[in-house]
Amino acid sequence: MATKRATKSTRKSNVSKEELLKYYREMLLIRRFEEKAGQLYGMGLIGGFCHLYIGQEAVVVGLEANTEEGDKRITTYRDHGHMLACGMDPKGVMAELTGREGGLSKGKGGSMHMFSKEAHFYGGHGIVGANVPLGAGLAFADKYKGNDRVTFTYFGDGAANQGQVYETYNMAQLWELPVVFVIENNKYAMGTSVQRATKSPSLWERGAAYGIAGEEVDGMDVLAVKEAGARAIEHCRAGKGPYILEVMTYRYRGHSMSDPAKYRTRDEVQKMREERDAIEQVRKRLLDTGASEDELKAIDKEIKDIVNEAADYSKESPEPELSELYTDIIIEA
DSSP states (O other), X not given: OOEEEOOSOSOGGGOOHHHHHHHHHHHHHHHHHHHHHHHHHHTTOSOSOOOOOTTOHHHHHHHXXXXXXXXXXXXXXXXXXXXXXXXXXXXXXXXXXXXXXXXXXXXXXXXXXXXXXXXXBOOOXXXXXXXXXXXXXXHHHHHHHTOXXXXXXXXXXXXXXXXXXXXXHHHHHHTTOOEEEEEEEOSEETTEEHHHHOOOXXXXXXXXXXXXXXXXXXXXXXXXXXXXXXXXXXXXHTXXXXXXXXXXXXXXXXXXXXXXXTTSOHXXXXXXXXXXXXXXXXXXXXXXXXXXXXXXXXXXXXXXXXXXXXXXXXXXXXXXXXXXXXXXXXXXX
């Protein structure tokens, strides 16, 4: 069993400006989208729960850089970033958040339960850890079909202590399923620090009990995440079974919009923003590779226009008809 600990990118010296610009745009779209979602929530236009992805953008952008058509992803409730990273329409995502007919789930899924078969995005799940066995099931279907696809199954450090995760590890390794288990370790499960929740020095190494390969990666470095993702996908496509990536990241906001996050200091968050911000790291590298401040400002304006257009669409789209309460509930086989 190959296990490793990799926290820094090894190919920063030869990454192109074009590649960096791609990651910069994608991460900035998630950041600006989430900022706007927070504003709409404050205005009362988004109901229910809303968990923002601000700070964790490098995780999904880095991993999605390795995917091919047909690869799948499934995650928990902090899911807007995953939707945007796999190509789902920002208008449809925002309209879903506001519960409108133009949403990708017709306004019935909301923030935590969006779905897109076209984008191979299988949710958005509100129950902690419940998506993990479902992700293994998606991978089982692909192995059964022999189509060389890989499933990314995302969950957090809090979900890593759930029993169904380890039942899934056992079955996934037993059946050599092509699934990448992605632990987005943002250091806090709701309000509980990971140090208070587990005595394990790491979470990915728990897979050793089942013979699962894996590694830890710096989740604030999009290039490091991309490299680790490439190793994980190669492992799975080669028929070697599952792989665990523990991606060390950080969320800047509270657990949800209703969380004041008083369990950590303002200095802690500010230090992370100033020293480790994933988008700022790429921005600095772009300036070093010849990009101008004006060029990057133009990209930011372009992204803000996309997000504002999505917000306008989400306000203008009508609410679903009452008849929609009864659709998409039962499938007659």
